[in-house]
Amino acid sequence: MARIGVFICHCGENIARNVDVDRVAEAAAQIPGVAHAESYRYMCSDPGQRKIREAIVAQGLTGIVVAACSPHMHENTFQNAVEGAGLNRYLCEMANLREHCSWVHSDREEATSKALELIAIMVEKVKRNQPLAPIRVPMTKRALVIGGGIAGIQAALDIANAGRDVVLVEREPSIGGHMAQLSETFPTLDCSQCIMTPRMVEVKNHPRIQLYTYAEVEAVDGYVGNFTVTIRRRARSVDESKCTGCGACTQRCPQKKIASEFDAGMGQRPAIFIPFAQAVPNLPVIDRTRCTMFLKGKCGLCAKACPAGCIDYEQTDTLVTEEVGAIVMATGFDVQPPTLYPEYGSDPDIINGLQFERLLSASGPTAGEPRRPSNGEVPRSVVFVACAGSRDPARGVPYCSSICCMYTAKHALLYKHKVHDGQAYVFYMDIRAAGKNYDAFVHRVIAEEGAQYLRGRVSRIYRDGDQLVVRGADTLSGTALTIRADLVVLATAVTPRPGSDALAQKLSVPYDAFGFASEAHPKLRPVETNTAGVFLAGTCQAPRDIPDTVAQAGGCAAKVLALFSADQLEREPVVSRVNEATCVACFDCERVCPFHAPEHRELRNRAGDLLRVVSHINEGVCAGCGLCVVTCRSHSIDLAGFSDEQTFAEIGALAPF
């Protein structure tokens, strides 16, 4: 027989003002099954909690209803209190008399009767609560990092340096990501490659990091602590074990005029190529979509040139499987091409910021000297356009790309440093320079370097002979402007890496309309996701700059290491369970589960003969949403803590008391 204790909190005056707590306590004692009811000024205070504990012991209570604030506020507090008295923490429920009653209803009579009903509802529920024990799952203390840009590198190094094994998967032939492409970084103007390259080498040589480049995550199975990851290693057509990276093959390749991805199309590469001089690993790869051997079936010059005989045209993709306990997604970003707006047209001298980085980079195609793609001349007048796609709900993306203000200022500065008599114009909407020393940097560019900042957007760009005509506005003066420019650099929008949405799906991580992966909580769980054991680092989550990315990657590493600090994982026991006796194995549960928790379980008799296959919910994976419960027509699945019986009982208590 249930013996329920009801504890009504005055919350000072917060509840008591609009709810007659004494009357409620009196009436609550009359609810069938209630053995004890009392009210107190602050139930969450130490004396309040003590009252609960004492009543549990003295009255032999079997379930507790605390009628106070929102469970989101103090459920944990009262669960702990209940546990302190030896009662299972899941035998405690809260009736929300504050947020859902006293604070929103001013009629004392109405609020009082509603309060009593809210209590009756929870009494009916708690009568049917079951003691639950936390779920423990084993932990594989090995992490997967997806993406070898600065975010992935940082996370991998932090985890590895703490003594845990890391698998790092990079889609491109080399790690390094966008940061390796940059010339110098704002606001300190460090040489990007100079600070990046040592990190890349450290990854390569780290005994605890298993590096897969030119590889992609094909499938992810399992759950926190127990992921099984299938990785596709794409065929490089080069035997990695023999190659010395001498580069002879790349020099012999007859295809030399392929737009270089690393140079963002500003430079060229052969069909067999090492992406850039400091690439890690420093190995060539054959671009099979452009290689004459693959297109026409004959050539073989690179194979002839290779002194080690490591060119392998027959090589195929291979699949490797890795067991990991946590995953860091660090797939990074892309910038939109400079051809988004038809009113800007497409002209070789209209480029995006990343392309300009390559033109400014000492290792770039022009050896760091800005030159016009159309004719190779040094531009005398450059127009930079910020928000060229960002903050444009109608035709671009509505969000701010976050980094453009700063890199555009940097571009203007670097350009002025390299072309002293050149003129730099910057069209901007707002200058967002919220980082450390950022604002001072922008002012330096305007005031000391003489970049002409114009507040407004550009409406049209067209070619007039050798030059581009840029028609913009300066809204501060209210004038339309026409500028003749040799080069236009568009700060195009930052978008997630193509394919990151597909990866997010494999990882069961939600993503927004633009494809940025969603964190579990924007404020309090910024690197976690709603899939336990999967974390987000860098720009796959939202546009951000290098310091923020590195900090976030470090945050991910800390979360992963914290996860790995226990040998077993404890999880909330709010999970689904299958009644194997009635399951008809339609596996609709499997179809709807966002977390792939339902598994196929074989039922056998003592002789080992297969009787039936039924659904089984993997408790380690189940997040407790209850979708399978509702989908199951025979209702062979129930959700602990929010069971069908509990809910029906709550509904049964809804009738007026």
Add this chain to the structure above:
Amino acid sequence: MSTETLLTPSAPDTATWKPRLVAFVCNWCTYTGADLAGTSRTEYPANVRIVRLPCSGRIDPHFIIRAFEQGADGVLVSGCHPGDCHYTAGNYHARRKFMVLHALAEFLGIEPERLQFSWVSAAEGRKWADVVSDVVAGLLRVGPVQPTWGGAGELPVRSLSEPPRPVPEPLDVVGELRATAQRWLSDCRVDVFVGYGQGSLPGRLRPAFITSPDEVDQLVWNEHAVNNLATYLTRGLVKRHGRVGLLVKSCDARAVVGLLQERQIEREQVTLLGVPCIGVEVDGALAPKCHTCDSAWPALVDEVLSAEVPLTPVDGEGLAAEIAWVEKMSPAQRRAWWQAQFDRCLRCYACRAVCPLCYCSQCIADQSRPQWVSKSSDGRGNLAWNLVRAFHLAGRCVGCGECTRVCPSNIRLDLLNAKLAQVVRDEFGYVAGGDPDLPPPLTTYLLEDHEEFIR
């Protein structure tokens, strides 16, 4: 014979009546949004009682039905906005279920004010207060639920928009049917062949189970071959024989697709013999389903009987015309019409027994902890049972019409099924019984699924 009970509150006193609104909300968005309304001290009517569940995907249609049974005047269902689900996709799945439930409620004549859906985020305290105020205002407009069980006006059970049609002469396939069954049994390709044999009453056929090549002469085929034999594929007394050979009409074959989709049978255990069919007889006329059947030939077969099929163009609207006829009634009329139907329900579960897709080993109608459906054969229990049956078949019913044929009380279950099939077709672009590799529509979702019915 309605049972006045403690559980069904008697008709309220209109003078003192206050609407009772039950809100089923998800823990992460709407519950938190309601918390925010509290912290912002945003006042709203005290008529609402919140039941907290983890996710809108956890909100079972049964909960909603039960709330009405327990005297709620209205139910509000609320969860996270699309894209905000704490569990990634719970609300997308829920949205599909709600879409069907919403259409079902409307079809049964339940005033839209009584069943409302909304997305309220954790940041939308104001919206929560507005939604509750608005829904309560709507309930005040429509007033208390009027118990109208029994005594509903006598309305015709069937629309007269399409007169009964004669059944065409059945195709002569018996010889080949028997020969094929004989061959399959002799070749040990199947262990039992399920077809039709002569019934014990004149002019009736009934299922026949042939296990020996010598018995194939028992097999017959004519316009009285009404039973959907696919039902027997999941029956122990048939499965015990081993591999099953099954005679299928095109509608029956669609049910086999459903069973494959839901993994109730293995394709290699079943050998399908398609019979070209140009219509069967129910109640002395061409069965309604045959009016709109567009294929004499089953789509999923292993072998098919040959016959010269006369061109029988699909004409008329069949059940669509009758659905339109029901929808033309006012909501109150519609409710009365359905109530008169459900009132007759004996709870014999013949509808469930004949349905090839009702294969659960233990139906929830038979469960008592919790009791999903009241066993009382009165307004309450009968409404719940018929709603549950229809809802469980949404997106799955292949329209074989067997439930309606066998109902001893002539309840128009086919209209409920066909209406939901329409909704599923129009909203999710899905027709049951087509492609066995497609996921059933209520186990999947599209980001762009409609949600105009959600606030």
Add this chain to the structure above:
Amino acid sequence: MSVAFYPGCSLHGTGNDYAQSAHAVCQRLGLDLTELEGWTCCGSTPAHNTSALLSVALSAQNLRLASDQQRDSLVVACAACFNRLRSARHEMAHDEVLRGRVEHVLEAPAPLDVRVDHLLELLLDTYGLDALAARVRRPLTGLKVACYYGCLLVRPPEVMAFDDAEHPTSMDRVLAACGAETVDWPGKTECCGANLSLSRSDIVVSLVDRLLDQAKRAGADVVAVACPLCQANLDVRQTDVTAQTGHRYDLPAVYFTQLVGLALGAGADELGLDKSFVDSRPTLAGWLS
């Protein structure tokens, strides 16, 4: 498909050479270009400057006539009328409140069954470039044309849905099919200031000046237009341009229909080539038989 031709006020006045050449082209191609009986003014800019409802209603009145006369499509030559008529149809289709108001004003259901097509679309989509090329008698080989679309054919893009709003090529393709060489120039969709023509001709002159300059520098022999207002500005205002800026262009502005007609073998008078201020006949002499 049954079409009716909506000429608009200008084609019965200053733009009658456009009307003349359009009829000449369609006659040669066997396209029916019967005028909409009892057409009325579309309301043009002054109407929508004054009242959105009036503007839509005046245009809708013509759609209603077309509907009453069982026409599937209203073919329009004047870009300004085209813009008003297609906008009216778009707005009625997308704004239920407005549609209701228009129906109230017209005392009739909104005539959404009639399409609105520009003459260029008729040639491109209905007739087809290949068919057109096959009818060319005197290819305009060697003639360099700057196609000028102006504003109203293409903007706003989501309403007009005419070609690429920033880089339209419809007219270029039609004239290329006639053998002409069309030049790429930045002025294609720049505004000539048509509706300021009377009130602020000074502004129009500076806009026209820029357009002529751009066309000339792109190497054009003629500018081709699809709007009587554009033609009037680019042609008639050239003397004012010279007076105001000293720039002299002598660049003929002709209707694209005049060039198409030429290629199809029509004569100068038939096409109304005599009617422009800057005489195009010397430039086109080589193709005039």
Add this chain to the structure above:
Amino acid sequence: MPTASDIASEAALAFRARIEHLSGQTVSSCYQCGKCTAGCPVASEMDTDPARVMRLVQLGARERVLRDEAIWLCASCETCVSRCPQACRLPRVMDALRAVAEQDGYARDNRGAALLNRLFLAQIRAFGRVHEMSLVAGFNLASRRPLRDVTKGPSMMRKGKLHLLPQRSANLPAVRRIFERVQELEGSET
């Protein structure tokens, strides 16, 4: 310039609401990027550029904006519309401003576009169509510049481009009825 209290005044808010209602555009969504101004063919002729007109409407600066010549200079070329990141149809805002200026008597002295609009609509009302010659003549007379473009007329006449007499549409009654019904409907709403 308006003061802070002017900006928040009921009149200012009402003016903005009226313009938003008439134009069907959310004026407050404008974040002053200036792309309209940048592409506007007549911006250089305006004392107040298009973006700033939007700003003034946001601030509810009724007097200032209704008296501004800029609202009569918009050529309705829709360049701004096709490029606006907020998908605002600025010419409709201009239309709304002109309509309000006309209704509230700010356009009485306008010898430019407002005058032309009135004459143009009067012609439609009179003939169902527009007669260019009398429109031009009427405009020149009323704007007190009778000799404007005086050289063009005779030459046009010679070229057969101008007719002496206006055409009258067979559906003139229908057009007149439209004018009446619009006036009725809009009159009943204000």
Add this chain to the structure above:
Amino acid sequence: MSPTTYLADSAQAVLTAILAAGQRVVAPVEQAGLLAFAHVEQAEQAQLIGQTRASAKELAFPRTQRLFGYRFGNPGVELLPGEEPPAPTVLFGVRPCDAAGLAILDGVFGAEPADAPYLARRARITVVGLSCDQPQAHCACTAVGLSPTATDGSDLLLTPLAEGVLVEVLTARGAALVDLLGEALRPGAADKAEVTARAEAAMAPRALPAGLADGLAAAFGEAAWADAAARCLGCGTCAFVCPTCHCFDVVDESNLRGGQRLRVWDACQFGLFTLHASGHNPRADQAARYRQRALHKFSYYPRAHGRPMCVGCGRCVNACPAGMDIFEVAATAAAGQG
């Protein structure tokens, strides 16, 4: 001593008189395309030709019946009364088979310990039978020892004659009803043998073999039940349309405030019927369940009561979704044994 037989113009006329006497009447009416017993106010509403889809038992043994209610207190429980039985009612136009069904139910529910809720309802019912002159294809009353004009269970029996109708007064309750009818009934007599013979001749020949009860009992262990029951889908149609089936389930429905205990019809073909709380089901498959049905009707009951628990109305054969025929199955099973 009043006469035991009367003559009247027609069954309709008798009904008119009963209604005129202010009696509450339930009679067959057409509803939703089928015949069903329902309350009538005018004689014309009654449809006196044909067989109702469901039997007449529902008035005495409703589908759902509240046995009692309760209200929770803290502590304690307050007991509330069960259903109020309906007002006294004349059940008119009951076919002899259905009336015989009521007689069987009376035996079952009347045996000690007597079933008070049933008897309370039954005591308020006067059965006016109507002999059957148009038997249907599924009719089999003669096979179970009844006839189209049998009197079992009727208080009055009307038998249509060539002209007029014969009214037999069979019980005191019947006589009491006759007293209310005044001149509508004329004392008189007629021989109904011819009517009986004509009706029986029109019936399809159906007979149950001799020694059926013992034959079936002997066949209990036969594997052939599985084949016989293979087409049975396990619904409750046969039991629910049967005039003699009387199995019921007792369920509690409650919420926080209280609840009620209900008696609802149950059917032996449901899998749940014998399912134990442990999960074990002694009648694990449809073969066992169908055997139970056949044996209960034609073996266990006759052995105890000397007659089959079947009145031969044939509704179960007619309504079965799968074409099961209990007469055929029983005969075959018993014969297989012999």
